[in-house]
Amino acid sequence: MNFVTTADGSKTIFHEAIGEHYHSKHGAVQESKHVFLSSGLKYFLEQTENRSTDSVSILEVGFGTGLNFLLTADYCYQKSLTLSYTGIEAFPLEPDMIKQTGYEKEVETTLWQSFSDQYTKALTTPQHLANGITWSIAHKRALDFDSQQRFDIIYFDAFAAVHQPEMWGLETLAHVCSFLNRGGVFVTYAITGNLKRIMKSIGFSIEKAPGAPGKREMLRAVKV
Numbered sequence: 001m002n003f004v005t006t007a008d009g010s011k012t013i014f015h016e017a018i019g020e021h022y023h024s025k026h027g028a029v030q031e032s033k034h035v036f037l038s039s040g041l042k043y044f045l046e047q048t049e050n051r052s053t054d055s056v057s058i059l060e061v062g063f064g065t066g067l068n069f070l071l072t073a074d075y076c077y078q079k080s081l082t083l084s085y086t087g088i089e090a091f092p093l094e095p096d097m098i099k100q101t102g103y104e105k106e107v108e109t110t111l112w113q114s115f116s117d118q119y120t121k122a123l124t125t126p127q128h129l130a131n132g133i134t135w136s137i138a139h140k141r142a143l144d145f146d147s148q149q150r151f152d153i154i155y156f157d158a159f160a161a162v163h164q165p166e167m168w169g170l171e172t173l174a175h176v177c178s179f180l181n182r183g184g185v186f187v188t189y190a191i192t193g194n195l196k197r198i199m200k201s202i203g204f205s206i207e208k209a210p211g212a213p214g215k216r217e218m219l220r221a222v223k224v
C-alpha cells in the first residue's frame, strides 16, 4: 500500500495486490466531489427540494480512506443537514494510514479530529461526528451486509470491474440496492454496458452523467 499524489494535489493509495488506486489519478478529491457529492448527494437534494427534507441517509460500498464520507459530512455540516452515513468495508485500512491521507485539509478541523478519533470505534459502533451527523463502518463484505435501515443514496465505490468483477455482478448489485429507498439514487464513477443492463434489470432508470476528469461518463441510476 503506497501513497500517490494525484493530479489535483490530493493523495490516494495504490493497492499493489489489486493493482489499482483507491481514487482517480486525475484527482482524488476532484473525483469524489464530482461523482459522489455533486452527482449523488446534491442531485438527490435538488430532486427532493420540494419535500423540504433536511436529512439524508447514505450507504457507501467501499469506505476505504473515508474521503467520500469526509467531504459529504463537511457539506452536510455547512448546510446544517442531518446525515446518517454507513460505509461497507471488507478490508479496513489501519488508523495510521487514515491519518496520513492529508484529507484534513479538505474539511473543517473539528470534523477531521472527530473522524480520526472515532475511526476505530466506528468499525463496531455508530459514532456521532458532529451536530446531526452519525456514521459507522460495517466491517464486512458487501454481500454479507445487512441492515433494517433503508438509504436515500448509494455511493458505489468498488475497485474497477477488471480487478474485482464480482463487485459489479448482479448478485452484489442487487443485494446492496435492496437497501435503497424507492426514488433513491445510486451513483458510481464508471459506466459499462453490463452495469447498465444489470441496473435496468433490478428496477432502476439509468442515466449517463458527465464523468469526473479522465472519464467521459459515469452512471447515475434512480430506483423506480
Ligand SMILES: C[S@@+](CC[C@H](N)C(=O)[O-])C[C@H]1O[C@@H](n2cnc3c(N)ncnc32)[C@H](O)[C@@H]1O
Binding pocket: 021, 022, 023, 061, 062, 063, 064, 065, 066, 067, 068, 088, 089, 090, 091, 092, 140, 141, 142, 143, 157, 158, 159, 164
Ligand atoms: C476504490 S476503493 C474505495 C475508495 C474509498 N471510497 C475512498 O474514498 O477511499 C474500494 C474499496 O472496496 C473495498 N472492498 C473490496 N472488496 C470488498 C467487498 N467484497 N466488500 C466491501 N468492500 C470491499 C476495498 O478494501 C477498498 O477499500
